Amino acid sequence: MKYMLLVYYNEKEMSDAERDRCYVDSARLSRDLAAEGKFVDASPLQLIDTATSVRVRNGKKLVTDGPFAETHEQLGGYYLVDANDLDEAIGIATRIPVATLGTIEIRPVLEIPGLPTGGT
Amino acid sequence: MNDAADIKVRETIDGLYRTESRRILSTLIRLLGDFDLAEEAMHDAFAAAMEKWAEEGIPANPWAWLVSAGRFKGIDVMRRQSRKDESSADTIEQLEAESNDPAEIADRAVKDDELRLIFTCCHPALAPDARIALTLREVCGLTTEEIARAFLTTPSTLAQRIVRAKAKIRDAGIPYKVPSQEDLPERLEAVLHVIYLVFNEGYSASSGDSLTRADLSGEAIRLGRLLLELLPANPQAAAFEPEVTGLVALMLLQESRRAARSSAEGDLVLLEDQNRSLWNQETIREGTQLVRRALASQRFGTYTLQAAIAAVHAEAPTAAATDWAQIVALYDVLLQMAPSPVVELNRAVAVALSSSPEAGLQIIDGILARGDLSDYHLAHSARADLCRRLGRHAEARESYKRALALTRLEPERRFLERRLNEVV
Structure with missing residues (x-):
């Protein structure tokens, strides 16, 4: 089963140096997961002030600055993993560096027909 | 087939349902991989037992018979569903490849x-x-x-x-x-x-x-x-x-x-x-x-x-x-x-009884001063009780009233009201 692990944390609670360190640790975790055959994809996201939100209403495009909702913790990155079950996905989530600071939301990926293969 | 034998089969099955249905269900969930399917399969198995056992007699290991029958019924249901949805075909194939021999099923890791x-x-x-x-x-x-x-x-x-x-x-x-x-x-x-x-x-x-x-x-x-x-x-x-x-x-x-x-x-x-x-x-x-x-x-x-x-x-x-x-x-x-x-x-209540009400009251006041239990009715009723024992009736009344305002359970309310009336 594929699980999306969404990494939420309060950007303001992390210094740039801590963030750089976190990227190094996250890259190492990704390599470990790849060695275990559980890695599909992962990446951090640029900070929330780079976010742009788009909506289409009545055929009209609405573009706004900022995330879709202002929250205490922001989406800062993701891991897409291949795990046997939720317990294994929870086990991977606890290894994500930011788990000690923020929250990892685990979402099972819904498989639908008609998607192109080999994209990731 | 006479009525007495029918009644005996029914009684055996009722008894098995009471004592074994949870164990059977837990094994069927593992075998079939789905709660609802396992539940349906188990009920089908008990219904089948009613028919078969009346004709053929009660099997040597009724538990294993029921699991085996349930598993079979479950695969049947999956096969019917798979005509609409192809994704379960692999699971059915895998399930069918495994043995359906009651004795073997009974042995296979059912303990856990x-x-x-x-x-x-x-x-x-x-x-x-x-x-x-x-x-x-x-x-x-x-x-x-x-x-x-x-x-x-x-x-x-x-x-x-x-x-x-x-x-x-x-x-x-x-x-x-x-x-x-x-x-x-x-x-x-x-x-x-x-x-x-x-x-x-x-x-x-x-x-x-x-x-x-x-x-x-x-x-x-x-x-x-x-x-x-x-x-x-x-x-x-x-x-x-x-x-x-x-x-x-x-x-x-x-x-x-x-x-x-x-x-x-x-x-x-x-x-x-x-x-x-x-x-x-x-x-x-x-x-x-x-x-x-x-x-x-x-x-x-x-x-x-x-x-x-x-x-x-x-x-x-x-x-x-x-x-x-x-x-x-x-x-x-x-x-x-x-x-x-x-x-x-x-612990404060125990201290009040082993040492003195004053010692207990001091601890409770300390807890309440931290604000930890200010909305907990039992903290106020315990304080009220110690004040009552110490003859500090005005304080006791105050705390009983706080406790009354916080409790939701009717018998507790009646108890506190009684106590409140005692300290006038």
Whole structure:
């Protein structure tokens, strides 16, 4: 089963140096997961002030600055993993560096027909 | 086929349903990989037994027959569904490749199936009230109506809660297994918590006008005993036997006082005022024995300590003759293991009785000053009680009023009102 692990944390609670360190640790975790055959994809996201939100209403495009909702913790990155079950996905989530600071939301990926293969 | 033989078959099947249906269900869930399918398959198997056994006689191993028949029925249902949905074809093929020989099925790792069921129903990824509902439904075999009545909710609300929980188990991939050694301590803690919540819901209902709902407490004790029976079979889980023993002891010792805890009018009777001849001595004996066993293991936790405290109360012929010093000492250990303002409050009451009301009051005022329990009615009623004993009636009245404003349980309200009227 594929699980999306969404990494939420309060950007303001992390210094740039801590963030750089976190990227190094996250890259190492990704390599470990790849060695275990559980890695599909992962990446951090640029900070929330780079976010742009788009909506289409009545055929009209609405573009706004900022995330879709202002929250205490922001989406800062993701891991897409291949795990046997939720317990294994929870086990991977606890290894994500930011788990000690923020929250990892685990979402099972819904498989639908008609998607192109080999994209990731 | 005569009527007498028919009746015998029916009685055998009814008896098997009562004693074996949960075990059969737990094995079918593993074999078929789906709660609803397993439930349907099990009912089909019992219906088939009624027909077949009347003709062919009761099989040598009825349990294995029922599992085998259920598995077969389940595959049948899947095959019918797969005509609409191709994704299950692989699963069916895999299932069909395995043996359907009853003797072989009976041998294959069925020991842990009920444990798997318990751990899955109590998975922390399920909402707490869903864990309780699912455990009572699947592990205890209570009907949705029975659970709804016990939790003062409607059957449809409860049914929905269970449907949602089962959907999450399926869609989020909550596994059907005994947790890994690493996860086992916290997962077992979650199971014990569900059991104790069920017990407490039956022992002191959180709302409504009935103080006890004996059926729920009985189910919780049954669940605890079942866990005690199942744990030793699993080498990793066996290490946690002492604390489960402690929980069962705690529930038994509390249960032993049920008849004395409320008056004929349904009013609350405090421990110190209870008619101790109403305490169930047999339950006390069993509970005390279990506490001793848990304590002797040296690997006990907070439930065992609470049970030890309950055991000290149980062995005292009168409230005054209680070994309060020992109770204070047990609370000290409990506080070290798991600091909590509620435990501090209980310790303060024990201190009041072993040393002096002033000493107890001082501790309670300290807790209240921190603001930890300012909304907890028992903190205010305990304070009121000590003030009353010290003859500080104005303060006692004030605290009884605070407690009254905070309690939701009708018998407790009546008790507090009585006390309030006494301190004029």
